[in-house]
Amino acid sequence: MTAVRLRVRTEPIDEADPLLRRADPRTPLVWLRRGEGMIGLGETLRIESTGPGRIDDAGAAWAELAELADVDDRVGLPGTGLIAFGAFAFADDSASTSVLVVPELVLGKRDGRSWLTRIELVPGGRGSGADAGAAPEPAGAPGGIHSPDTYTDTDAPGIPEPAPRRRAPRIAFEPAALPPAAYEAAVAEAVRRIDAGELEKVVLARTQQGELHEEDGLRAVLGSLADDYPDTWVFAVDGLIGASPETLVRVDHGTVSARVLAGTAPRGGDEEADRVSAAELAASAKSRSEHALAVASAVKRLEPHTARLDASPEPFTLQLPNLWHLATDLKGTLGDGSDALDLVRAVHPTAAVAGTPRKKAVAAIAELEGFDRGRYAGPVGWIDGGGDGEWAIALRSAQVGDDGRVTAFAGCGIVHDSVPADELAETVLKFRPIVDAFGG
Numbered sequence: 001m002t003a004v005r006l007r008v009r010t011e012p013i014d015e016a017d018p019l020l021r022r023a024d025p026r027t028p029l030v031w032l033r034r035g036e037g038m039i040g041l042g043e044t045l046r047i048e049s050t051g052p053g054r055i056d057d058a059g060a061a062w063a064e065l066a067e068l069a070d071v072d073d074r075v076g077l078p079g080t081g082l083i084a085f086g087a088f089a090f091a092d093d094s095a096s097t098s099v100l101v102v103p104e105l106v107l108g109k110r111d112g113r114s115w116l117t118r119i120e121l122v123p124g125g126r127g128s129g130a131d132a133g134a135a136p137e138p139a140g141a142p143g144g145i146h147s148p149d150t151y152t153d154t155d156a157p158g159i160p161e162p163a164p165r166r167r168a169p170r171i172a173f174e175p176a177a178l179p180p181a182a183y184e185a186a187v188a189e190a191v192r193r194i195d196a197g198e199l200e201k202v203v204l205a206r207t208q209q210g211e212l213h214e215e216d217g218l219r220a221v222l223g224s225l226a227d228d229y230p231d232t233w234v235f236a237v238d239g240l241i242g243a244s245p246e247t248l249v250r251v252d253h254g255t256v257s258a259r260v261l262a263g264t265a266p267r268g269g270d271e272e273a274d275r276v277s278a279a280e281l282a283a284s285a286k287s288r289s290e291h292a293l294a295v296a297s298a299v300k301r302l303e304p305h306t307a308r309l310d311a312s313p314e315p316f317t318l319q320l321p322n323l324w325h326l327a328t329d330l331k332g333t334l335g336d337g338s339d340a341l342d343l344v345r346a347v348h349p350t351a352a353v354a355g356t357p358r359k360k361a362v363a364a365i366a367e368l369e370g371f372d373r374g375r376y377a378g379p380v381g382w383i384d385g386g387g388d389g390e391w392a393i394a395l396r397s398a399q400v401g402d403d404g405r406v407t408a409f410a411g412c413g414i415v416h417d418s419v420p421a422d423e424l425a426e427t428v429l430k431f432r433p434i435v436d437a438f439g440g
């Protein structure tokens, strides 16, 4: 790989609010929760990768970029200085590329402090002087770095003014891959395999599709997700958008944390029914065993990298506007100098989105779902030059294609007492964030 040098400047600013309304309306780059987080503008370069080594390759290219970067960071928080937003494909054999996108400008806010980061290519920094502006490496090359070869300082964007709020574009979603009857049949087949002892748990998903006819409507869709699901990670990376409640892994100055979700119940129609629904979820043997598998997989993969790792002793019920989840928070300290991408590679895919045992579950997903998940259920988040980062599992999400096709995904963990019609109903609840955000 040819060496690429970046110049990075982070400075405090008085105010970045409202972050989301300063995001790019067409190609938003967003990571937000409860009004804090980061938006990226422009693109200085991207790292693309595919295949089984996609996270490793991206991580190696990132480490090299970070090593060579000339960074002046006057804020010093996780996410300041050099940063990339990323989204990785779920499966090793996915046709979707995995990406780390390094923006030109980042506006961020954390713990009430706001900042601005500018990231630019050092002229002549790619290879030896004469090589500057060399043709980008081919897409799909391991860790391939792509950058505009005409970048100059004068192209650098300024801080955008917040755009007025507008209505999100409407999409009428239709069932696509694994439509309802086929989904129920796949769930029944999964239960049969589980009962035959072939595996313990497998997560099966289906898709819905629609057409987006407004090119600059995605920012409004994200605004709606952020308003309706403030306690989730609202993200947009290279057309992958969503509002995920599940933290795959977070690294912050030597601490590691994660939120494992598995086990789902509908919200009740009134206060009493809602309380009963949550209580039944907390007491359900089916949900608790499904949840325990997800926690065990995350703990097993994180433990080798942590000096200490604690889990909340009992799963708790997490309330979201559309459903209840069983949740376990993990917290620990890093033990081996891993960065956020090392841990992403270690934990993906957890049993929350694949199953147990992992290998058999991943094979069963490919066979029973029969479609490419793309980046759905893959890691989505950011990493900074110091190795800190926040990564969620890309759930309650949709991929927006260049042609305007929007594919939404939702899935459920299947265990031996799963009932196909109930799992189908659960997918409907899990589609709601995306369907509603597009005016559903």
Ligand SMILES: C=C(O[C@@H]1C=C(C(=O)O)C=C[C@H]1O)C(=O)O
Pocket: 203, 205, 246, 261, 262, 263, 264, 325, 352, 353, 395, 396, 409, 410, 411, 412, 413, 414, 430
């Ligand atoms: C697979 C999804 O969600 C996952 C599956 C869950 C379950 O089966 O109970 C709960 C949370 C997520 O870990 C999805 O939203 O598509």
